[in-house]
Amino acid sequence: MFAEFLAKNPLEKCTILAKETFHPFVRPDEQPLPNVIGNEFSKIAVQQAEYCLGHHWEELPATLYMEFVRNGDRSRFEDHYFRRRNALFALLKGEIIENKGRFIDDIINGVWAICEESSWVVPAHNNVQEKEWLDALSIPEKLPYIDLFAAETAALLAWVYYFLKGPLDRQSQAVCRRIETEVKHRILDPYLYAYDFHWMQITNKDGIVNNWNPWIHSNCLATVFILEPDMLRRRKAVQRALLSLDRFMDTYGEDGCCEEGPSYWNAAGGALFDALELLHHASGGCLNFFQEEKIKKMGAYYYKVYLGGDYYVNFSDAPPVIGKENADLIFRWGTRCGDPEFQQFGLWLFQQAEKTSFFQNEFVNLINRPVFSFRRLKTLFDAQLLSAYSEASPPIRRTAWFPDKEVVVACTAQDAPASLILAAKGGYNEESHNHNDIGTFLLYRDGSPVIVDIGSATYCAKTFSAKRYEMFNNSSAYHCCPVIDRIPQQAGMEYRARQVCFQEDDGQIQFSLDIAAAYPSVAQLAVWRRTFLLKKWEPMLTVTEHYELEGRRHNLQLPLITIAEPEQLTEGSVRLGLPQASMCLQFDPQKLSVTWEKLQMSDPSVEETGWKAYGLWRVLLSITEEDSIGDVSYQFVV
Structure with a gap:
């Protein structure tokens, strides 16, 4: 699909916005964000940031990293790791809404702590290049590896940079320079020049890709569009992403079914939609794939496996109960693809969460989970829009x-x-x-x-x-x-x-x-x-x-x-x-x-x-x- 598009539409003829003009969200120095987000939702986000004021940035000692190899436990390290990132994200939301500098010092500490980490790759993923753990602390030095959460970390830092570069520079220009340096070394250079990570499958087409592919691409694309100044490198990133995302599309049949189950749909089809949204933003609408029939069906799969209450068909590594955090993603997908039933399902989920409690539950449920920063920012900025809709109809379940x-x-x-x-x-x-x-x-x-x-x-x-x-x-x-x-x-x-x-x-x-x-x-x-x-x-x-x-x-x-x-x-x-x-x-x-x-x-x-x-x-x-x-x-x- 995407490779065919590139063959007919060379990227040289397609608009790719420069770093300075990539503008998916209003910044706090352009307009008071409570006017965009709504006062009640803004209040909740600020309260969550206040919860993280004076946050203790938990240590990530070497021995904690080593536990996965020593005893098979990955949870203890990842709990500390994700709490750091979700605290930083909560502080970011609070600061851009309030815009008073109250959270800036904690944000600086969070950025610095994350940049000081020896690796952003979690220990459970640190074997992927060599297929076995040669050493519990072995970290690639020349060309860092990109796993799911290294890419998520880079995107989170990029959004901090996008919204707060001015306020951070007024405290110390070293903060944003550090973001630029670390992200270039750990993500941008490997993303552009590694041929070819197992999750990419651009040249080696014998392997099978899964949710890693769109999940990583969506975060790497956000990072490129915010931080990469060189237009040739920006175009190269878009080309590599499209060629690789094509490999992910090949794993799906025409029916759009996600074999990883509905909870991983969030990170598979949902992450593909994130990537397509970012490409649409960064190309001024030139890269628009939302009307492709297969992409429509990949979205519709999610409401077709809904069973009632919070239950979904949970084959594969899927829990039976899935929260409502993706309500806005579903609504936007249905809107983009012209699927009113999918759109209504997202709106109905949002309303079932009683609107304001949606954000409270999101914060509690995701504090130890991956961040999905672009998606959750979209949810925050869409909150007032969704709350203005009249009552949505419950989904009609069909065979x-x-x-x-x-x-x-x-x-x-x-x-x-x-x-x-x-x-x-x-x-x-x-x-x-x-x-x-x-x-x-x-x-x-x-x-x-x-x-x-x-x-x-x-x-x-x-x-x-x-x-x-x-x-x-x-x-x-x-x-x-x-x-x-x-x-x-x-x-x-x-x-x-x-x-x-x-x-x-x-x-x-x-x-x-x-x-x-x-x-x-x-x-x-x-x-x-x-x-x-x-x-x-x-x-x-x-x-x-x-x-x-x-x-x-x-x-x-x-x-x-x-x-x-x-x-x-x-x-x-x-x-x-x-x-x-x-x-x-x-x-x-x-x-x-x-x-x-x-x-x-x-x-x-x-x-x-x-x-x-x-x-x-x-x-x-x-x-x-x-x-x-x-x-x-x-x-x-x-």
Whole structure:
């Protein structure tokens, strides 16, 4: 897409604004920002900055950096690291709104502390160039590496420079000179002259890119447009970004589905939109890709996987609960692309957060998280605009089929007695942020969870290593996938769904797939065809398992992950889910027996997914028939 554009439209003929004329936001010396942002939102931002007055810029000692290699812990270092950056961002917002110099000294201390860091690359990413950790403190010297958060750090410092260069220079010109020097060495030079980081894939097109690509480009582009004075280098940055972003676009099918899940959509498709917005700003509108059909669908994916409340379809490394911090991004994407349904969804999310509490929650929720400084600045500057809109309509949930990634989100009719949403997937077991979960499914009733996905555990050294699938939440045994003689699915491109079929008519939705190829040969599976049948007008889901086994008799179990303790009603029925939105699991007790166990959740990330309040339970349906070829069915009924 972008490479084709460049072939037809040489950048020499396209406007790229100079450093002095790049102007995406009003500065405080041009206009009082409360007039732009609104008094109530300005007040909240200033209060958040006041919270950071006299901030203690926590030390980042070498031994803390070394913990990732020593014991696999990445969280302690990253907590300190992100608190520094979010404190600086809060102080920046407070100062540009108040414009009295009250926060300047703390901003100087924050800038200086961050510039003094030996590396902006977090320890968990410090192996990427060499594929192994040769030394717990090894840092590239000649050409620094750019990871996600080195790029974010540079962009944050660039925005400090953009808004506050004048006030900072009046205190000491060394502050902005230090920003220029550090960012040039750590980001601008490597970005322009490294051929080619793994996340770029400009010349080496054999690798696979993921959210790193647009996430880093969006931050590097902001940094270039604010700090780089040389027009040839500015044009080169734009060209490299477009060629590399094309590689990211290639990982998406025409259906726009994000295989990394909706929480990483924020850093994948959402970061792509950030990059496109920056390119649009920096080219005076010349670089405008918002009407491309694929980009429209990449945005629409997000509201198509919404389940109700704060719940989203959480396949891959995605939590089930996602906050409303991206409401403005969604609104802007829908506006840019001319998608009124997406635009309304963003506006509705903003209003559901009760406007002012949106910013309060954003500050609390993101204090230990990546900054996304450009996006959060856009949200701040758009706040008054969004608050002026009349009440938005809640989203209308419709069935969505993503054929390229083999994901379905199937819904009962709008006026059915109860609202059921089934989400199920095929695909393959080498997706980005993969879980071994071919054939798994979720089931929600009236926006409440009944059958769920556990979600991701806290990232550590195991998470992206050869031991990834030793973590229970990544294994098919702890998804809603058959277990054959305690043998789970395997990871790899070849372990995939076959004969995937989606059908919809006026009365029902059917999704079927053969998942036998997702298991190793030792499982001796010839066929395992799983079929989901959702009635549009009746609140009922039927799941049918057809299996053909090779060799000896197998021990066959069908796990179901649910919240709240199950309740046995009869020999062939069990109540699942929360009392106010439960469903009855029905099965033939002559063919299936049932047991369940409570899952122990000691991992903080799993506890924070939204399941902690109810507890997670693993229901096991065991097939009692001894034939090597068979069929069993079970239903979920309101």
